[in-house]
Amino acid sequence: MTRIRSSDAMSRVSIQLHAQDHGRPMSLAEFRTADTDDGRRYELSRGTITVTNIPNRLHLVVLNAARQQLSAYEVTHPGVIKFAASGTDCKIILADTESERHPDWAVYKSEMPSEIADDEDLWEVWIPDLVIEVVSPDSRHCDFEDKAEEYLQFGIPEYWVLDGERRRMLALQRAGGRYKPTEVRPGDLYRSPQLPGFVFDFGKVMEALAAAQK
């Protein structure tokens, strides 16, 4: 972590994050103003900095295969999805747990809020309708446990965890104030309540992963 003092009259200190900051504690307030410029992805996970190296080849293969199906749906069902964003394009800020998350993929059915109060941040009030995380070996616990809790708290109606290594997908749908899990295996077709008419073929994602592993 480097603290850079700017020369303007306010003498503002900006924080530059580096790979070695992984595991370092930090407040959400400091993290939100910190800069990064090295192509890695930084999250704040319950007050601790988490650094993810990009790219991870197989992670991208799984995400890309899922994304292609969502893109096809956007073409056949125009107007349902207003925005779709990768982790570098969006964030999810939770003051309560001192977390800032960057989901692998976020789908928004609502328009981007145009008027934000001075004391609010777009990423605290704009709630995606579906988020997707692709599990990597070091993110397994975080994706299944921590993020499920936080995405529920944030108000997200549906959350998918795609686990290529174990050839399963967990679809979590909000019901009665908690996430109801549905396990999806290759060969199962999954219908998302958030995207009417969309049928997700998890088998196709696993085929793409198998081809990339050859």
Next chain:
Amino acid sequence: MSRLQTQLSLSDRGRRMSLADFENAETLEGQLFELSRGEVVVVDVPHLPHAVQVDTLREQVSGFRRANPGIIKAILSGGECKIPLHVTESERHPDLAIYCTFPDTPHDWSAWIPEVVIEVVSPTSRQRDYEEKPKDYLQFGIREYWIVDRAERVMLVHRRVGGQWKVIPVRPIELYACPVLRGCTIDIAKVFAAADELEG
């Protein structure tokens, strides 16, 4: 398998019950029951000033709905909808619930999440409206919860910000434009005035 169905009556006020049993229970016509953290609550038929405030609010939201078709799918009152929470063993019936989507599976109240719910405070509901319901509505995934409090001359808009409620007081001198309902505007002065007029 034969299953005993519970019939709830006024004497069940305060009785402990699970959400599963409560959802299966029958109630006598004309009475509204809630389950509040595992305890049966009989919702007293509110007095007329309460009813005209709910009516005025519904009229304002309905006016926006007519002028802006396609945004609001349903405006339901407490007798027409329910909010079941498995986590806290509660079933809530808000004074008004505004939905911008239809559920994927009909009849599944647990997955149909209103964007906005409104409670008009009455003397008997004050503690529930202020203390218990904010937690339940946050947990359920609701985007905004409005507490309309004529005694205090304020509408407290609870807006979901970063996974918590941020409380914004709206006074009768100002209009409230709701971002979740794409600019639906509420004139709370008119809501209070309707009840004030009744009481002379």
